[in-house]
Structure formats: structure tokens, C-alpha cells
Amino acid sequence: MRVFVIAGRELKALFLSPIAYIVLALYFGIMGLVWLIVTAQQVQVEYRLMAHELHVFALFFIPAISMRALADERRTRTLELLVTQPVRDWEIVVGKWLACMGLYVVMLLGSLQFWAHLHVWSEGSMDDLPVLSAYLGLVLVGMMYLAIGTFFSSITENQVVAALLTFTVIVAFYFVRALGSVGTGELQDILMQVSTTYHFDEFARGIVDTGHIVYFALGTFLFLFMSVRTLESRSWG
Amino acid sequence: MPDNKKRSEEEDIQETPIDDAVDEAAHDDEGEDAEAPAAEQRERRRDPRDLQRSDASRKIAWISNGLMIVGILLLLGAVGVHIMLQGTARVMWVRIVAGAAGGMFLGAMAVGYRDLIRWLKGRATQEGLISLAFTVAVLAIVVFGVYLGQRYSEQWDLTEDRIYSLSEKSLNVIEGLDQEVQIITALRSSSRAQQTQTIQRVRDLIALYEDEGRGRISVENLNPDRHFEEMRELGVDSSDVVIVKAGEGSGESQTLQLFDASSEQKITSAIMSVSRDTKPTVYFVEGYGQYSISETGDLGLSTFKGMLEEDLYQVKSLNLVTEQGEIPDDAQVLVIAGGNQPFAEDHQRAIADWVDGGGRLLLLAPNRVIDPEGDAPDFAAVLDGWGIHVRADVVIDPESGSFLSYVPIVSGSGIGDHPITEPFRTRSASIPFDPMMTCSLRVDAAPEVPGQPAPPGQPTWLLRTHNMAYGKASIETTAAQEPGDTPGPLTLAACASRTIGAAPMGEDEGPQETAKVVVIGDEQFVANGRIQLYGGVSERTPCRAFARNCIHWLAESDDLIAIPPKSDTPETITPTKSQMAWSRLFTILSALIPLVIGTIIWFVRRG
Incomplete structure (x- = not known):
């Protein structure tokens, strides 16, 4: 599969440059600081303890991961070189997105240490299974945010612009639920359905709902589709 | 050829600057190299009238674009405000603004229709519009898919106590x-x-x-x-x-x-x-100093009465003295909450006969040690033959760890294996008793077989203290444990049931009924003050749930038993210094390791 070849090469390039390590160090450093503050005194033995914090941190780190996906190729004019290879546009987009997912998953795996601490401290009395659903939610929300990041990376060659646009849109998805309080019932319902927090919160509570999985999967598909269309638009003249 | 050339020149003269622009756009498609000489030739051929037309067209284009942008902005703003203010009087203004926006939009199209048509004919525009339509279609499919996903979703509650699912x-x-x-x-x-x-x-x-x-x-x-x-x-x-x-x-x-x-x-x-036709009736015995369901003070039972009414029971009081020991036919459960006077013998006999004949009794036994008059009944006649005896003692629990010292608290292994206690066996529930009013029960049961429920008809303990608690026959001198005190574990609640009308072997079975008894060694277990102290209005209090479950089991409203009190409040722990030290070490290492690896890779690649 050419998708995985592209993803593999992209991931290799990421981990052969200092960028991935800087992002990882920053992520673990800041998360660790939050963890030490939260657990400074008493701590609730709760699987939800860090799930929301990890979601909030994704808002800041995902634009940093996805900003170079296609924007860098445009800036260095290597995108034209890439498209002359026998690969389809969707393969390029999905490959780049998968590489970003790879780095994001490494970040999430590293954050499992916090639950390991809690599990040991509680001598096994912690409810462990919902941690799985919280992580499933984090992976799904990351999928969608990275797809948004890939899309904005495809429309500009400036990485900073791509990151800022991605941040703005994913923050809007995060906070749109709060806007519901100014509207009526139907508007509130619509905004709730659009909001990523509404769908993620269920996973963080320990509930796996196919409806929420569908939301994140289709949201990811939509932004990846738009990225492909953007990539195709270069041939319109 | 000359004719063609002439006609071409005439066409060039008649072309407006907008045409030029469109031509230029068309030539863009063919490539910049081919376009440049043609554009230069046309520029040389232009006369002053063309330049005047060009200025006019630019102005028209500016007006058209301006109108369109203002119109779109107004339209978007009107739609947004319309959604926000739906159902209020300002909707009329929103519509007026939206109408004006629509007018501007149409005006812009009328002024610049030639530009619009040419723009629409451009290749890039057509490709873009097709792509836009395609994207909108995909968006619609996505929205519809999300709707279907929500409408026909499957859900799994992964929490251990299934706190987000129905019981x-x-x-x-x-x-x-x-x-x-x-x-x-x-x-x-x-x-x-x-x-x-x-x-x-x-x-x-x-x-x-x-x-x-x-x-x-x-x-x-x-x-x-x-x-x-x-x-x-x-x-x-x-x-x-x-x-x-x-x-x-x-x-x-x-x-x-x-x-x-x-x-x-x-x-x-x-x-x-709302879905059931009949409601079981619970009678509270009065007349011998029992707590009253009409009393709203700390020692009243009005809160418990309200709880039972919420659970569909009809709750009534029964004064045995005025009713001359007559128990109504509609009584399904009889509750005796304490008492400070001895029962008349025929009234005790009437209750015992009624229970033996298939009745159901909840007895909240009074404490005879702390009763100043010493007249509190022991209900020995009522409980005769049931294998449950009320001891004359006060239960002291020195290891309760509660903020109130000596409060007997039942938890963990002190919760018995029975439908009444089933909801509390799966979670760390604790049920507090009164520190001075609680008496223990003696249960005549065969030795327990671990993992097996008590045989039918045999009395069963429901709640009992841990080993450190003890029962004192007198607390006049000291509350400390002395020789002669009853050692723990002490049973604080027990129950028994018996099938009435079972036919002898070989004979046809007649109608059968089950007589049931629950005894709790705390007369104030469901008093208003206690419920407020330990339960308040919260549903998540095992104390309330246990009392309710006793009534449900007695009334055979089994479908109401075991709606366990659910809580999503997690337990709290304080990490030790050593645990915190390890946690800090891991946290620092997890941030340092990527930095070290990144630095090594950077140096290696640089070299």
C-alpha cells in the first residue's frame, strides 16, 4: 500500500529531525507539570482524571504536528515532485495524515504513565476499563483534529498560518457547545452535536457509543476529503 | 485571409476592456508564453475610447463587487441573528436586513452580469464549482451519517458499577x-x-x-x-x-x-x-410509644412515609389500642418502630398470629438498656419461632473511625448475602447505626457454608459489625469493653421467611403464602433526624436504600429492590512521599528522554 509507504517515510522524516522530539519533550514536560500539581495533595482515584486535560493539550499540540504535513511540501516545491510519482492525491493526503497520527499516538502512549501511577497507588481498586474508552476518545478526537490540520496545511504554504487556522477551527469545535446557552433548544442541540467536547465527554466517562465513533470517523473523512480536493485544485489552471 | 484579418481588427475594436480581461484569463489557460505577444499587440491597437470604457467598466466592477460583498455579509449576519433571536420581536428587523441584503445581492448581479457570466465560463471556475458541489454533497452525506449514527447507536458502559446504565x-x-x-x-x-x-x-x-x-x-x-x-x-x-x-x-x-x-x-x-392498578398498603403500628408517621420532628417517620409513598405504597397508621388489636385485611406490611410501653398480651398475640398466617413484619427493635423506664417491649412473643432474638444491650464500635465515636458502621464483609443487601455487596457501601440506641440480635441459624445462601425458612443475618465491636449490657459506669460483654461480630439486622400452607408430601398443593420478618436493632433507623443526618435528600445513601429494600422484600415488590445507589464520585487517596518521588522521577524522565534522543540524532545527522 502506497499510503503506508508515504506514512512510513513521513514518520521516519519526522523522527529523524528534532521536531518530533521537541514536541514530545514539551508535551510530556507540560503534562507532567500538570500531573504533579494535580497530585500534590489528595488525588481522586479516577480514570477521568487526566482525560480532559489531554483533550485540552491536543488543541495546542495537534496544530504543531499537522502544520508541516502539506504546507512544507508546498513551500519547498516538493509537492509537484511528489505528485509526479505514481501515487494518487488521496494516498498523499492519507499518508501524511497517518504519519501525524503516528506521532500523536506516541504522545498518547507516553501519557499512559499517569494511569499506571494511579493504578499502583490505588492498589488495583481503580476502575481500569473506562481508561480504554477515554483513550479511544482521545484517538478519535485526535483523528479529526489532525484531519482538520491536514486540510489547512493543504491550502497554504505557510506553516504558521496553517497552525493558526487549525487551532482556530479546532478550538471552535471545542467551545461551540458553550454557545448553545444563548440560543434556543434546537440551536443548542445542533451546536451540541457539532461540538467535539460533547462526543468526547462520553468516552471520558467510560461510555463507548457507536454514534460518537461515527461522528469522529465522518468528521475525519470530511476534512481529509476536502484536503484531497484542495490538492486536486492545483491542476485546474 | 485579408477579410479575416479585417474582421479580426473590427472585433478587437468593438471589444470592451472586460472582454480583454476575459480573453486574458482564457489565455492564462493556454500558458503565459503564448499570451504575452498577443497582449502586447492588442495593447498597441487600443484607442482612447477603449481606455475610457475600461475605466467605466472598472467602476462598474467595483460597484458590483462591493454590493455583493456587503450583501453577503448582511445576509450572513441576518441569518446568524435570526437563529439567535428566534421567537422574539426583533425577528422583523432581521427580515428587513435580510431583504436589503438580498436586494444588494441581486443588484450586484444585475450590474455585473457580464463579468459574472464570463467568470462562470472560466475553466477554473467550473472546476471549482463542480468541486464545491461535490464537497457540499459529501458534507450532506456526512451530516446525514452523523444523524443516523446518533439515531441508531449502540452503547456500552465500561464502568465497573455500570453507573451510566439503567439497573x-x-x-x-x-x-x-x-x-x-x-x-x-x-x-x-x-x-x-x-x-x-x-x-x-x-x-x-x-x-x-x-x-x-x-x-x-x-x-x-x-x-x-x-x-x-x-x-x-x-x-x-x-x-x-x-x-x-x-x-x-x-x-x-x-x-x-x-x-x-x-x-x-x-x-x-x-x-x-402510573402503570400499576393496585398499591400495597403498609401499616405503622402506634399506641405503645412507637414513632409516628405523622410526626415531622427528628424522631418522626414522616420522611420515611414520603419515601414509601414515592415507591407506590399506601402508608397508614394503625393504633392497636383503639382498634383493639384488629389488623386490617388490606395490610401487607406491618411496621413496628420502637416503643416504650409493654404491649398488651392479646395485641402481641394478634400480631404474632397475623405474621404466622402469612403476614410481613418490619420490627425496629427498641433498646431496653437505655430505656429510662425499662418498659420497652422485647417482642419475644411476636418473634417466637422465627429464630431471631433481640438482646438487651448497647452496641459499641470503638473502631468505627467515624467522626462520631462509637457509631456502629457496617460495611464490606458485614453485609450479608440476601436480595435486600444485594445492591451493597458490589460497592464499598457503609451503613451507620445509632451510637447509643443500637442493640444486637441473636440469630439461631445453622453454621454458614461459604458461598451458599441460607436454606429456606432459616433466619439470615443481613448486617453485622466487625470483630472489634461489642454489646454492653450496661453503660452506666463505662463504655469500654468488660468481661461479660457480648463480643463481636454482632448482628444488627436479620430476616426470616416461612411458607404457609405448604401441602404435605403426596397431597395436592393448596394456596401458599410466605410469612416474612425483618428485624433491625435500631428503633431510630428510619427516623427523620437519622435520614437527614446520613442521607439528606440524596438517593445515594445506603441507609435509605436498605430500609426501602426491607419494605420491598417484605411486600414482594421485588422489582423495586436493588436499584443500587450509584455514585460517580471516585474515592480519594493521598500518595505517600515515596510514591510521589517515583512519580516525579518518571515525569521528569519522560520529558528528558525525547530531548536526549533528539539531541543525539541532531548531532549524528549534523556530523
Whole structure:
């Protein structure tokens, strides 16, 4: 599969440059600081303890991961070189997105240490299974945010612009639920359905709902589709 | 050829600057190299009239574009404000602004229609429009897919106590519904976080009932700001209520306020209440110094009465003295809550006969040690033959660890294996008793076989203390343990049941009834003051749930038993210094390791 070849090469390039390590160090450093503050005194033995914090941190780190996906190729004019290879546009987009997912998953795996601490401290009395659903939610929300990041990376060659646009849109998805309080019932319902927090919160509570999985999967598909269309638009003249 | 050349020159002269622009755009498609000489030739051929036309066209284009941009902005703003202010008087202004925006949009199209047409004919435009249409179609499919995903979703609750799912008993109630029940919500959005959370909890809970009760339970959501007529018909004059209504036949309904509607117990009770025809009757014995259901003070039972009424029981008082020991025919459960006077012998005999004949009794035994008069009854005659005896002692629990010293607290292995206690065996529940009023029970039971329930007819302990507790026959001198005190573990609640009318072997079976007895060694176990102290209005208090479950088991309302008190509040621990040290080390290492690896890779690649 050419998708995985592209993803593999992209991931290799990421981990052969200092960028991935800087992002990882920053992520673990800041998360660790939050963890030490939260657990400074008493701590609730709760699987939800860090799930929301990890979601909030994704808002800041995902634009940093996805900003170079296609924007860098445009800036260095290597995108034209890439498209002359026998690969389809969707393969390029999905490959780049998968590489970003790879780095994001490494970040999430590293954050499992916090639950390991809690599990040991509680001598096994912690409810462990919902941690799985919280992580499933984090992976799904990351999928969608990275797809948004890939899309904005495809429309500009400036990485900073791509990151800022991605941040703005994913923050809007995060906070749109709060806007519901100014509207009526139907508007509130619509905004709730659009909001990523509404769908993620269920996973963080320990509930796996196919409806929420569908939301994140289709949201990811939509932004990846738009990225492909953007990539195709270069041939319109 | 000359003719062609001439005609070409004439066409060039007649072309407007806009045509030039379109031509240029068309040539863009062919490539810049081919376009440059042609553009230079045309520029040389232009006369002053063309330049004047060019200026005019530019102005027209500016006006057209300006109108269009202002129109689009106004239209978007009007749509946004319209959504926000829906249902208010300002809608008219929004429509006027939207109309003006539409007018500008049309005006822009009329002024610059030639530009528009040429723009639409451009290759890039056509490709872009096709792509846009394609994207909109995909967006529509995505929205529809999300809708279907929400509509036909499957859900799994991964929490250990299934705190976000309906309990088995609620499911049994739903399963047993023989008529449709309608749940109507009238919930208004709130800007207050706590209110919003409660509303969300109610919505989630109602969604569970709707999901589990397809075909039996229907849900209708009313908007309090719009559905005035429907709310008036239901007799509801406030928002944030949930109405549970029986099918068209009986039309019975119960209205739950927001807080109550967030409780699974209350909603299930309401469903049972509106869907069932008969209500079991619980009588509270009075006349010998028992606590009264009409008393609202700390020592009254009015709160417990209210709880039972919410659970569909008819609750009445029975004064044995005035009724001359007559127990009404409709009595299904008899409750004796304490007492400070000895019962008349014939009244004790009447109760014993009634229970032996298939009646059900909940006895909250009075403490005879602390009774100043020493007249508190021991109910030995009533409990004769049941294998449960009330001891004359005071239970002291020096290791309770409670903020009130010596409060006997039952938890963990002190909770017996019985349907009444089933909900508390799966979680770390603790049931407190009165520090000075609690007496212990002696249960004549065969030795327990681990993992096996007590045989039918044999008395069973329900709650008991740990080994450190003891029962003192007198507390006049000291509360400390002395020789002669009853050592722990001490039984504080027990029950027994017996089948009445069982036919001898080989004979046809006649009608059978089950006589049941529950004894709790604390006369104030369900008093108002106790419920307020340990339970308040919370549903999540094992104390209340245990008392309720006793009545449900006695009345054989088994489908109400075991709606366990659920809590999503996790336990709290304090990490030790050593644990914190390890945690800090891991945290620092997890940040340092990527930095070190990154630096090494950078140096290696640089070299």
C-alpha cells in the first residue's frame, strides 16, 4: 500500500529531525507539570482524571504536528515532485495524515504513565476499563483534529498560518457547545452535536457509543476529503 | 485571409476592456508564453475610447463587487441573528436586513452580469464549482451519517458499577410494562453550569429509558418557550419538569421536578406508579410509644412515609389500642418502630398470629438498656419461632473511625448475602447505626457454608459489625469493653421467611403464602433526624436504600429492590512521599528522554 509507504517515510522524516522530539519533550514536560500539581495533595482515584486535560493539550499540540504535513511540501516545491510519482492525491493526503497520527499516538502512549501511577497507588481498586474508552476518545478526537490540520496545511504554504487556522477551527469545535446557552433548544442541540467536547465527554466517562465513533470517523473523512480536493485544485489552471 | 484579418481588427475594436480581461484569463489557460505577444499587440491597437470604457467598466466592477460583498455579509449576519433571536420581536428587523441584503445581492448581479457570466465560463471556475458541489454533497452525506449514527447507536458502559446504565431492576420494570408509558420533558436551557449539568443528566437518563423501552416507553420533548398549549393541557405551569404519563387508558400521570428527574429510582417509581392498578398498603403500628408517621420532628417517620409513598405504597397508621388489636385485611406490611410501653398480651398475640398466617413484619427493635423506664417491649412473643432474638444491650464500635465515636458502621464483609443487601455487596457501601440506641440480635441459624445462601425458612443475618465491636449490657459506669460483654461480630439486622400452607408430601398443593420478618436493632433507623443526618435528600445513601429494600422484600415488590445507589464520585487517596518521588522521577524522565534522543540524532545527522 502506497499510503503506508508515504506514512512510513513521513514518520521516519519526522523522527529523524528534532521536531518530533521537541514536541514530545514539551508535551510530556507540560503534562507532567500538570500531573504533579494535580497530585500534590489528595488525588481522586479516577480514570477521568487526566482525560480532559489531554483533550485540552491536543488543541495546542495537534496544530504543531499537522502544520508541516502539506504546507512544507508546498513551500519547498516538493509537492509537484511528489505528485509526479505514481501515487494518487488521496494516498498523499492519507499518508501524511497517518504519519501525524503516528506521532500523536506516541504522545498518547507516553501519557499512559499517569494511569499506571494511579493504578499502583490505588492498589488495583481503580476502575481500569473506562481508561480504554477515554483513550479511544482521545484517538478519535485526535483523528479529526489532525484531519482538520491536514486540510489547512493543504491550502497554504505557510506553516504558521496553517497552525493558526487549525487551532482556530479546532478550538471552535471545542467551545461551540458553550454557545448553545444563548440560543434556543434546537440551536443548542445542533451546536451540541457539532461540538467535539460533547462526543468526547462520553468516552471520558467510560461510555463507548457507536454514534460518537461515527461522528469522529465522518468528521475525519470530511476534512481529509476536502484536503484531497484542495490538492486536486492545483491542476485546474 | 485579408477579410479575416479585417474582421479580426473590427472585433478587437468593438471589444470592451472586460472582454480583454476575459480573453486574458482564457489565455492564462493556454500558458503565459503564448499570451504575452498577443497582449502586447492588442495593447498597441487600443484607442482612447477603449481606455475610457475600461475605466467605466472598472467602476462598474467595483460597484458590483462591493454590493455583493456587503450583501453577503448582511445576509450572513441576518441569518446568524435570526437563529439567535428566534421567537422574539426583533425577528422583523432581521427580515428587513435580510431583504436589503438580498436586494444588494441581486443588484450586484444585475450590474455585473457580464463579468459574472464570463467568470462562470472560466475553466477554473467550473472546476471549482463542480468541486464545491461535490464537497457540499459529501458534507450532506456526512451530516446525514452523523444523524443516523446518533439515531441508531449502540452503547456500552465500561464502568465497573455500570453507573451510566439503567439497573437490572429498572429494566425489569420496563420489561413488565403492559401498557405504553409516555415520558414528557419540559426542560429549558440554562446559563448556570450546575443547572445545565442536571438537565444533561436528566436528558441522558431519559434517553436510556427511551432506548431500553422501545415500543413500551415513548419520549416527547416540549419546549417551555413554545409549547404553551401542550403544557397547559398537561397542567404544568413551570419549566424543568418531567411528566410520566400512563397510556391513553388510565391517563394517570406524575410530575417530577428537575432534581428528582435526575434519579433513576424516582423515574422508575413514577413509571410503576402510573402503570400499576393496585398499591400495597403498609401499616405503622402506634399506641405503645412507637414513632409516628405523622410526626415531622427528628424522631418522626414522616420522611420515611414520603419515601414509601414515592415507591407506590399506601402508608397508614394503625393504633392497636383503639382498634383493639384488629389488623386490617388490606395490610401487607406491618411496621413496628420502637416503643416504650409493654404491649398488651392479646395485641402481641394478634400480631404474632397475623405474621404466622402469612403476614410481613418490619420490627425496629427498641433498646431496653437505655430505656429510662425499662418498659420497652422485647417482642419475644411476636418473634417466637422465627429464630431471631433481640438482646438487651448497647452496641459499641470503638473502631468505627467515624467522626462520631462509637457509631456502629457496617460495611464490606458485614453485609450479608440476601436480595435486600444485594445492591451493597458490589460497592464499598457503609451503613451507620445509632451510637447509643443500637442493640444486637441473636440469630439461631445453622453454621454458614461459604458461598451458599441460607436454606429456606432459616433466619439470615443481613448486617453485622466487625470483630472489634461489642454489646454492653450496661453503660452506666463505662463504655469500654468488660468481661461479660457480648463480643463481636454482632448482628444488627436479620430476616426470616416461612411458607404457609405448604401441602404435605403426596397431597395436592393448596394456596401458599410466605410469612416474612425483618428485624433491625435500631428503633431510630428510619427516623427523620437519622435520614437527614446520613442521607439528606440524596438517593445515594445506603441507609435509605436498605430500609426501602426491607419494605420491598417484605411486600414482594421485588422489582423495586436493588436499584443500587450509584455514585460517580471516585474515592480519594493521598500518595505517600515515596510514591510521589517515583512519580516525579518518571515525569521528569519522560520529558528528558525525547530531548536526549533528539539531541543525539541532531548531532549524528549534523556530523
